[in-house]
Amino acid sequence: MADTRNADIRALLGGGSTEDRLAAIHFMVGALFLVIGGAIQLLSLVALRFADLLPISYGLLEPAANLTLMIGFAAISLVGGVYYVVPRLTGARLRNATLGGLGLAGMAGLTGLGVVAILTGLGDGGQPLGLAWWLDIPLALVLFIPAMITLDTIRHRTERRSFVTLWFVVGGVVWLPLLYLAHLVTELPFASQVGIAFAETFFSAGFVTMFLVTVGSGLVYYTTVKEMDLPLASRQLALVGFWSLGFAAAWWGAAQLLFGPGPDWVAGVAAALGLAFPLGALANAANVSMTLEGSWSRLAEQPGVLSGVIGLYLTVGVAAVAALAGFRSVGSVAATTPLWEAIEYVLLAGVATLLVSGVAFAALPRIVGRELETKAKARRFHRLTVTGAVGVLVTLGGAGVLAGYSWIGGSNSGAYIDAGEGWAAGMGASYDTLVLAAVVFGIVLFAGLGGYASIVFGTVARGRAASQEVLVAKVARDE
C-alpha cells in the first residue's frame, strides 16, 4: 500500500491547476507549522506554571510560538485560501504563481529561521514576534507578495461583479504587510518606549482583526455559500463586518496599556472602538447564520462550513472578553494579567485553526480530488479544539482576574505588598491551580490542532478518490 500512497501524493503535485497546487501546498505547510507552533505554545504554558522545569524560559518560548502560529500557520494557510478563492471569484488565472511559491518559501524559511534565532537568544525580545531587524525587514517584504499577486489577479479579472469575499481578501492581504511595516517602527533607534509598546500592541491586535479574522471570515462566507449552495443573507451586514474589523477593531490591543503612560484619551477611545471587534465578528457570524437558516441540519455533512461557523462564534466570544477588558473598570483589575495571554492564546490557536479549517476542509477535497479524511476525524477535531480553547480562556482568564484582584488586595503578586500570609498563600494556590487547569486544556487544544494537521495530510495522502475540481480560467478581456 505504501506505493499507492506515494502515487497519490504525486497525483496531487501533478494534477489540477498550478494555482490550486500552490494553495494546497500552502495548507500543508501551514498545517506543519501549526503542529510546531502549537507544541511551542503549549510548552510556554507549561513554563508559566512550572518556571524551572524547562531549559528555555517563557520569555523566549512565547514569541517563538507567536511567530510560528501567526506567520507560519495563519498567514501561510490563509494566503493559501486566498489563492484558492481569488481565481474562482475573478474568473482570472492567479497571476505569477511562481512568485507565490517564492513567497511561501520566504514566509516558511523566515519563520523557521526566526524560531531558531529567538530560541537561541538572537531575537530582539519585542512583542509579539521578537525578530531581530535582519529577519524583520525580509519578512516585511515577503508579506507584500500575496498582496501583489492578489491585486494583479483582480486587475485581470473577467468577472466585473465582486462577491463579498473579495473585499475581505483584498483588505486582509493589503493590511498585513502594511501593519508589519508600521510595526517596524520598533526597530528605529529614536523610537520611544511608549511608541514601541503601542506599535507592538497594535500589530498584535491588528494582525488578529485586520488579517486573521478579516480574511478568515471572508473565506467562511465563500465556503458557506458555495458548499451549502445558499445565497448570502445580507451583503450590507457583510459590509458592516468588514469595515468594523478594518477600521476600529484593532483598538482592542491598546486596552492592554490601560492606565499606562500613554495619553488619557487613549483609554476612552480604545474602549469605544474596541467594541468594533465583537460587533464586527458578530455581524459576520449572524450573517452566516441567517444564510444557513433552514439548512442547519445539513451542516453535519459539511465539516468545512461547520468549522467556519464555530470559528466565527468563538471569535465573537473571545472578542467580547477582549472588548470588555478594555473598559476602565475592568481594566483596572485585568490589564497586564494572564487574561490577555488567554485571549491571545485562544485567538492564535483556537480561532485561527477553526477559521483556516473552514476553507481548508472545503478546498482540499476539490483541489486534490480526494474526500476529506474523515468526517469522524473532523468532528473530533471540532470537539477537541472548542473544548480546549474555551477551557484555556476560562481557566487562564480566571487566573488573570484572580491575579488582578490579588494585586488590588495587595497580596502575593508582583506588588510585593503582603496583606497577610493567609491571603497570599490562599490566592497563590488558587492561581496555580487555575494555570495548571489551563495547561490541561492546552493539551486538549493541542490534540485538536494535531487533528487538523492529520486531516489535512490524511486527505492529501489517503483520502478516497472523489471529484476533482479543475480550475477553468477564462481569458481576460484585455489579454
Added chain:
Amino acid sequence: MSDQLAAAAAAMGLPEALVQRSAEARSEETGASVEDILAQWVAGETAPVAAAPQAPPVEEAAEPDEALPEEATTTPEIVIEVPDGAETPTPAPQPIAVGPYKPPVLVGHEDSPMTLLAGVVGLFIIVMMVGLVGPSIPVDEPGARSSEIAFSEAALAGREVYAVSGCAACHTQMVRPVVADVGLGAVTLNDTNQILGTRRFGPDLSDVGSRVGSDQMQAIVAGQGTHPAHNLSPTDLESLVAYLSESRTSSGPAPS
C-alpha cells in the same frame, strides 16, 4: 498501461497525468480496473465529462459553474488550463450540459476593486496615525515630573540583554495610577526609557533597584526561587544587573 495511457491522453487531447488521475478516480468509483477504463477511453467511449469535449476527464469536474464566476448567467466560454508546453485546446462553441436552471448563489455587485483598495489603504493610514502616532507623541508639561532615568552605558547594554532575554514577556516596567500598583514606585510617565511590557506574570521591575540588591538579583536570574534560570555570560549578567539596579523610580529625578 503506459501505452494505453498515452493513447488515451492523445485521443482526448489532455495531459497524461490528468487522464491517469481521472481513470483512477473512475476506477475507484466503479470498481472497474484502470486499464479497462483507459481502454474504453482509447476506443472513444463515453467521455467522463458532460461538458464540452475539451473539458478535463474528471468526474464532476464538469460542473461548469464550479470554476467559472457564478455570477455569469449566460453560458460562458471555457478554456481548459493546460501545463506549459502542452497544446492549448480550442474551445468549442457547444453549450455546456447543465441541469435545471438555478439562480447563482455567489452573487456580487458591480464595483471597483481599486476604489476598495484606496479605501483600505486610506483607512490604514488613518488608523495608524490615530492609534500609533497619537499615543507616542510626548506630552510636554512645564515643571512636570520625568520618568526618564539617566542610565549608565553598562545599564543601557543591560537593557538590551533584558529585551533579548525576553524579560518583558513576564515583567512590566510600568507603574499605573491604579490601586493594584500602589507601592510599586513612581507612576510611569510618557518619557520613560524603561521597557514597558504588557504582561505581569512576575513582579513589576520599574523600581526594582530600590528593593533588591545586586547579589540577590544575580541569584534570581540564575534561578533562585520560582524564577527560571538564565544562562547569561558574565558580561551580560553584569550589564543586566546594572540596568536593574539603576531602575529606581521611587526617589525620582529632581523636578525640573
